[in-house]
């Protein structure tokens with residue numbers, strides 16, 4: 001069997017189970033399971049008492065926004081994860097440019113940080129005990145972890161990556177970052193929170209700085225405002241228009257878009273509003289993107305779970321080409337879509353889903369002999385991993401696409417209801433019910 005993770009019926013079962021156990025998933029989330037060790041959790045009382053915003057988090061916010069922490073002096077976390085763009089990219093670049101002179105291009109599109117950070121489950125994948133089990137219990141796709149390839153299990157580990165990545169903030173070592181922290185306008189505050197001697201050990205100072213970024217990402221309600229029209233609709237405070245409702249039906253229908261089977265839109269058992277992702281990994285066969293410089297090398301492929309960035313599961317060839325399902329909250333505000341940033345309008349992203357198989361020539365380049373190379377962003381021997389069993393990815397060339405132009409208009413209208421800012425952000429932010437451990 002070629003596509004092990006994507007059996008049609010199994011996915012729906014998995015999804016149903018997930019929707020029901022959203023709370024349980026949250027309970028196993030990265031933040032809960034692997035949070036930084038407790039620090040001085042002194043709470044400032046300026047926000048609602050029920051939501052303590054710690055000094056550590058406040059410091060983390062300063063670090064997150066500080067361009068002086070990069071080699072260029074001009075790039076902070078917020079440069080790529082723009083607070084004004086749902087913590088996603090502020091522009092339509094397939095991948096951002098970083099490094100000491102801001103001229104080195106990354107290889108992946110910037111994902112949004114909104115909503116997912118405190119509800120991302122830890123990386124898990126089924127370790128089959130026998131070949132029989134692997135063949136019969138083959139429908140548990142890997143899930144969880146941070147980044148498109150799930151390679152980080154905590155936000156403090158993740159935050160180290162951009163600080164040192166040559167295409168991003170490009171610091172050489174811990175000493176360089178800590179020297180910048182010592183010169184920062186908030187250095188005194190850093191000492192207040194972590195102790196006068198904090199800068200003595202470079203490694204400890206760096207670790208605490210990353211823990212502070214993590215606290216900020218987990219505590220600041222700005223990362224999860226729940227102010228979209230769809231949230232208001234779920235709470236009975238708004239109605240969807242006829243077009244939005246029709247779009248939702250197309251999005252949900254297992255025989256049509258089938259989108260909700262991966263981009264879950266049902267509230268969890270505890271009433272938690274949905275995040276439009278199941279945090280699972282899939283290979284969709286997004287076309288190769290010539291905008292990425294790395295792709296000038298015809299032998300270069302971004303194979304997601306099996307590298308080149310992630311290395312620990314690289315020898316599982318069934319994982320090649322799989323990327324994590326992103327949230328669709330605020331997706332209509334993005335100018336770049338999919339892991340390689342191949343599409344720049346939501347309409348094209350949706351057209352790709354419904355026409356990938358019915359009209360491959362529209363999406364994939366031709367080889368020297370004029371043949372359309374379907375799934376051209378994976379080497380030929382790995383193309384079997386690409387999902388061809390979940391609707392709407394099952395059709396044959398020449399068949400009618402699952403959606404016509406009007407259907408796509410309506411789904412876009414529905415997806416726009418996921419943009420934040422429909423309701424005013426509450427003065428005393430109310431987070432959804434806290435995740436409780438539900439028995440399984």
Ligand code: HEC
Pocket residue numbers: 064075076077078079080081096097098106108109110111112113116117145146147148149155158159160162163167168169213309
């Ligand atoms: C040059 C642009 C850039 C900068 C600067 C940057 N990031 Fe990112 N961020 C990305 C990209 C691209 C990814 C996806 C990486 C991947 O899949 O390998 C990402 C992924 C993430 C994720 C994972 C999100 C998820 O849902 O899995 C988090 C969290 C994150 N970044 C936080 C940060 C923090 C904190 C900083 C500052 C220390 C930072 N980023 C700086 C581009 C950037």
Ligand code: HEC
Pocket residue numbers: 251257258259260261262263280281282283284285286323324325326327328331334336337338339340346349350353354387390391392411
């Ligand atoms: C089998 C699971 C699955 C199904 C079904 C599915 N998606 Fe996705 N979706 C994914 C994955 C995985 C990605 C990321 C793939 C990549 O970048 O290579 C993604 C990415 C996207 C993106 C890009 C978001 C971004 O931030 O870059 C959009 C938009 C999207 N899906 C919409 C839809 C719509 C609309 C449907 C229904 C027609 C749908 N998806 C069906 C798994 C799925």
